[in-house]
Amino acid sequence: MNAPALTKNQALVFEVLEKADGPLSAYTILDRLRDHGFRAPLQVYRALEKLLEYGVVHRLESINAFVACAHPDQNCHSHGIVAFAICESCGHVMEFHDHEVDHRLMDWTRGKKFKAEKTTIEIRGLCEACAA
Amino acid sequence: MNAPALTKNQALVFEVLEKADGPLSAYTILDRLRDHGFRAPLQVYRALEKLLEYGVVHRLESINAFVACAHPDQNCHSHGIVAFAICESCGHVMEFHDHEVDHRLMDWTRGKKFKAEKTTIEIRGLCEACAA
DNA sequence: ATCGCACACGTTATAGCATAACGCAATTGA
DNA sequence: TCAATTGCGTTATGCTATAACGTGTGCGAT
Ligand SMILES: [Zn+2]
Ligand SMILES: [Zn+2]
Ligand SMILES: [Zn+2]
Ligand SMILES: [Zn+2]
Numbered sequence: 001m002n003a004p005a006l007t008k009n010q011a012l013v014f015e016v017l018e019k020a021d022g023p024l025s026a027y028t029i030l031d032r033l034r035d036h037g038f039r040a041p042l043q044v045y046r047a048l049e050k051l052l053e054y055g056v057v058h059r060l061e062s063i064n065a066f067v068a069c070a071h072p073d074q075n076c077h078s079h080g081i082v083a084f085a086i087c088e089s090c091g092h093v094m095e096f097h098d099h100e101v102d103h104r105l106m107d108w109t110r111g112k113k114f115k116a117e118k119t120t121i122e123i124r125g126l127c128e129a130c131a132a
Numbered sequence: 133m134n135a136p137a138l139t140k141n142q143a144l145v146f147e148v149l150e151k152a153d154g155p156l157s158a159y160t161i162l163d164r165l166r167d168h169g170f171r172a173p174l175q176v177y178r179a180l181e182k183l184l185e186y187g188v189v190h191r192l193e194s195i196n197a198f199v200a201c202a203h204p205d206q207n208c209h210s211h212g213i214v215a216f217a218i219c220e221s222c223g224h225v226m227e228f229h230d231h232e233v234d235h236r237l238m239d240w241t242r243g244k245k246f247k248a249e250k251t252t253i254e255i256r257g258l259c260e261a262c263a264a
Numbered sequence: 265a266t267c268g269c270a271c272a273c274g275t276t277a278t279a280g281c282a283t284a285a286c287g288c289a290a291t292t293g294a
Numbered sequence: 295t296c297a298a299t300t301g302c303g304t305t306a307t308g309c310t311a312t313a314a315c316g317t318g319t320g321c322g323a324t
Contacts, residue, residue, distance in 0.1 A: 007272065027309070040275065045311065050272095062193040062252050064281095064310060083237070085246050098240060104233045105215070105255065112226065113260035114217050120194050122252045123237065128245035139301065159280070172304065177282065182301095196281060196310095267324075274317080281310065291300075 003054035013047040022091035023065035070095040083121035089130035135186035145179040154223035155197035202227040215253035221262035
């Protein structure tokens with residue numbers, strides 16, 4: 001999915017996520033955009049829907065939050081499953097890819113004739129700084 | 133985490149999940165237990181909290197639902213990460229373990245000195261029957 | 265031009281998921 | 295017996311997400 005020019009709302013939501021130092025909930029994004037005219041959750045969710053579609057934002061299922069893609073130059077959709085390590089103390093998120101993991105999971109799904117559409121890998125724990 | 137004898141509420145919730153043919157939301161469980169005296173979400177959530185702790189129930193983060201463990205005899209906590217394939221059409225869930233995936237992810241976290249506490253792997257898509 | 269369509273947007277209302285805070289009762293172990 | 299723990303019930307609240315309706319704008323087809 002290639003990213004066309006963003007609309008005003010999409011650009012605002014994306015900018016908030018880019019500037020944030022960690023994942024944000026949709027309602028936190030809403031609060032940060034009230035000064036820019038945002039009044040309702042749908043304005044955020046509709047923008048997020050497109051940004052997710054374009055692959056420039058990821059959703060963290062285990063914490064109901066959203067982050068800007070850490071690899072803006074590449075196309076995250078193109079090199080397999082995206083995995084996340086989420087620090088439960090400081091909120092920092094690391095995004096990575098592992099082809100070997102992708103292949104193992106794909107082998108499993110092929111064996112079961114399961115047609116995978118979207119795969120979530122999220123590791124919650126403590127980052128190096130917080131584990132000390 | 134070994135499972136002690138379940139309390140009445142825990143047993144009721146577990147029974148509902150065992151009998152279900154797919155994952156259930158907490159509120160669905162609540163509805164199915166109204167005849168047994170359940171009136172409030174907390175009765176379900178408190179039971180689920182314990183069942184998750186004992187490892188006899190799993191939470192599916194990507195769909196906010198719960199399933200009974202598919203390997204009741206074994207101890208799911210003891211052999212690594214649990215992964216799920218969830219059919220978005222019929223709701224059927226397959227639970228599996230893959231040590232190779234575990235090792236790859238553990239290698240990554242070791243490399244980053246990230247202390248993993250809980251890892252989620254969920255594949256959404258279509259099961260063999262539904263993909264036809 | 266103007267019609268029809270697609271799309272973004274704004275607003276209100278509602279649905280769905282989860283926890284806080286209080287109080288009570290039963291159990292247990294010092 | 296007393297204190298601590300645990301489970302339980304209830305009410306209220308907060309957080310997450312979508313339904314439904316209407317408006318305006320751009321753009322190609324007629
Ligand atoms: Zn990415
Ligand atoms: Zn941290
Ligand atoms: Zn299990
Ligand atoms: Zn299916």
